Amino acid sequence: MIKYGRPIPVIFAIFLPILLYLIYAISNSAPLFYADDFQLLNTVLWVQEVDGFWEKLAILMNQHNEHRILLPRLLTLLDYKIEGSINWKTLILIGNLIWIGNLWFFWKGFSHFKWPVWMFIAIPFIFLQPQYIDNVTWSISILQQSVIIFWFSLLTYLCSRNRYNWAILVAVIATFTHGNGIFSFIIGITLALLDRKKRTALIWVVVWLIVGVIYFWHFVKGQNADFGKSFSDPVRLISSFFAFFGSLTRIRTSNANAAVLLGTGMALILAIYLIPKLNALRLKPMSILNGFDKMLLGNILFLGITGALVSVSRSWAGIETVLAPRYQHYAPYVLCWVYIVVLSFLNIRSRKVVAGLFIVFAVLFNALSYFTYNTDIQYRKNWRVADESNWINHVVMLDYVGSLNRNIKETYQEVVAAGICKMNDNFRGVAQSDSLKQVAYDLNFSQETIRNEDASGAYQYQSQIIENNNLRGNTFIYLKSGNGIGYWLPTRRQHSGILEFLKTGKLSKPGFRADFLQENFPAGVYKIGLYNNNKFSWATQTLSL
Structure with missing residues (x-):
């Protein structure tokens, strides 16, 4: 050589x-x-x-x-x-x-x-x-x-x-x-x-x-x-x-x-x-x-x-x-x-x-x-960041079905209490005031049924979807009902087409989609907050679950 x-x-x-x-x-x-x-x-x-x-x-x-x-x-x-x-x-x-x-x-x-x-x-x-x-x-x-x-x-x-x-x-x-x-x-x-x-x-x-x-x-x-x-x-x-x-x-x-x-x-x-x-x-x-x-x-x-x-x-x-x-x-x-x-x-x-x-x-x-x-x-990373906060504040992980949350709850509480796993709320203090300015984000709401299957059988879950067609940047959604602490959700962006990327230099198209399982949420009317590019604001719309 x-x-x-x-x-x-x-x-x-x-x-x-x-x-x-x-x-x-x-x-x-x-x-x-x-x-x-x-x-x-x-x-x-x-x-x-x-x-x-x-x-x-x-x-x-x-x-x-x-x-x-x-x-x-x-x-x-x-x-x-x-x-x-x-x-x-x-x-x-x-x-x-x-x-x-x-x-x-x-x-x-x-x-x-x-x-x-x-x-x-x-x-x-x-x-x-x-x-x-x-x-x-x-x-x-x-x-x-x-x-x-x-x-x-x-x-x-x-x-x-x-x-x-x-x-x-x-x-x-x-x-x-x-x-x-x-x-x-x-x-x-x-x-x-x-x-x-x-x-x-x-x-x-x-x-x-x-x-x-x-x-x-x-x-x-x-x-x-x-x-x-x-x-x-x-x-x-x-x-x-x-x-x-x-x-x-x-x-x-x-x-x-x-x-x-x-x-x-x-x-x-x-x-x-x-x-x-x-x-x-x-x-x-x-x-x-x-x-x-x-x-x-x-x-x-x-x-x-x-x-x-x-x-x-x-x-x-x-x-x-x-x-x-x-x-x-x-x-x-x-x-x-x-x-x-x-x-x-x-x-x-x-x-x-x-x-x-x-x-x-x-x-x-x-x-x-x-x-x-x-x-x-x-x-996937943003889901982990969001669910770390959700667990600390609500003892639930919204990325998982309710049965899995119930199965892991006791054990995960033990490992956190014993220091085997350490957790940190990355959103602490982000959404403190209800009086922050409201912004008309033009959010669209819909639902769909998710079907999973393994060798033992098939399972169905109801998913709630929140979409936006024009907002750019990394976005997390905050859902809050009443005076308590809210829940955090990540959003998925769609990557640009190759020609679009070459023309604009943008890796992602404008807009986002957030989908989550309804079964993890208590019933109620939720205010919607958006944490976009490290800036938080409330949306003018609400969501009933």
């Missing part, structure tokens, strides 16, 4: 998307748990309520959906021990740093071919962007969905270096990070057999059986999984499998068929590269795969197993379910490997052209991803 040099502009271009991503993730993190993060905070509380080692271990090993999330729980407990309370921003930072660590394995694969360093620039730009919004600022999703990819990357790298003893430890850790981790043993066994290491493969099988017994002890099927319904439609099932790897298309189109086509194309490219390699092993029994090929094969096995598991458990509800944001980080991961494989097919001149074009594509895709998903990520 030395003969190619590593000029400062190239190094800067490689590290720029890393710095941008970290800054973006940190700045959009919030100090309040989100959704299933509750599983992490109640673990810290329950572990302290029991004395015995085995009782504590049982709590840490408790099943969450289809997963035994021992590692995410241990990281949460460790953060609590170090900081004195759970710092969700710290957990998000840890998860994202581990996620970024995958770039090192891409580099090891890329450097196998001894290409110029500048050709690597495309990989961090494709890999680090906010399209997979759940895995940017949601602690438990990052610590499972993102971290498990790092463990698989590390495992395949260790196996490619014939370090199977260390790799088997990684397989155990992966098993207790995310549900698909237990299948890492298949990868280790396969690679060991390809390396003619039958004794090593046997050891892996024995450890796998032991770990499997522990993992599936008192195991129950997750509430979102329905294998029977998924297998009832083979076309949908197969389409979901390929769509799982092609979700990059969601950045511009919601058409699931586009994701299916892209995923199929990328799978075909990887197959064209690997099948001849595996066929050569059959023709030459004493030959083995080189380090890069073993890394690639191990990762493809991991991706194939993961895609199959998600498709079998989730596709019953439609192809769109496997395109959920928490799964979309797999697509850029696949594309980075496809990029390296495509370059390996080409001669020097063609390789330079394709690498240059792909760098342009990667930079544009990265920018488009920030442009497209920024409003969603900010909206």
Whole structure:
């Protein structure tokens, strides 16, 4: 690599998307748990309520959906021990740093071919962007969905270096990070057999059986999984499998068929590269795969197993379910490997052209991803900021249905009282006076029915909507009935079109939309306040709930 040099502009271009991503993730993190993060905070509380080692271990090993999330729980407990309370921003930072660590394995694969360093620039730009919004600022999703990819990357790298003893430890850790981790043993066994290491493969099988017994002890099927319904439609099932790897298309189109086509194309490219390699092993029994090929094969096995598991458990509800944001980080991961494989097919001149074009594509895709998903990520953060105030003042979180509020109420009161979670009212003193000037904001009101479904049944909720078509800037809504303290709601803005952004320089269109569940509010007539760009005023209109 030395003969190619590593000029400062190239190094800067490689590290720029890393710095941008970290800054973006940190700045959009919030100090309040989100959704299933509750599983992490109640673990810290329950572990302290029991004395015995085995009782504590049982709590840490408790099943969450289809997963035994021992590692995410241990990281949460460790953060609590170090900081004195759970710092969700710290957990998000840890998860994202581990996620970024995958770039090192891409580099090891890329450097196998001894290409110029500048050709690597495309990989961090494709890999680090906010399209997979759940895995940017949601602690438990990052610590499972993102971290498990790092463990698989590390495992395949260790196996490619014939370090199977260390790799088997990684397989155990992966098993207790995310549900698909237990299948890492298949990868280790396969690679060991390809390396003619039958004794090593046997050891892996024995450890796998032991770990499997522990993992599936008192195991129950997750509430979102329905294998029977998924297998009832083979076309949908197969389409979901390929769509799982092609979700990059969601950045511009919601058409699931586009994701299916892209995923199929990328799978075909990887197959064209690997099948001849595996066929050569059959023709030459004493030959083995080189380090890069073993890394690639191990990762493809991991991706194939993961895609199959998600498709079998989730596709019953439609192809769109496997395109959920928490799964979309797999697509850029696949594309980075496809990029390296495509370059390996080409001669020097063609390789330079394709690498240059792909760098342009990667930079544009990265920018488009920030442009497209920024409003969603900010909206999630603003919900956390608003609900922190709502909980302090009303012991309710308006982002959640009433049944969930009732389920978390007692436990969350305990963790706050015990200092396990700390809270701060960011709106304290913002809306103190009823005599502030009233402004005619031209608010529109409507209602809609929200329908959710899992494998156990369907549920409906009534949502209230408040909209405005002309106000610009970040806006929170304040609803107050009588003389008490009011409730805060975030608003969602719509991002501008690309041409509109280029003409005006505005990331968002004017106006906003706020939607919330009526069941969380006491009946009454509510005054409406707007906190827009750090300035508060009352609207002339009111809302009856």
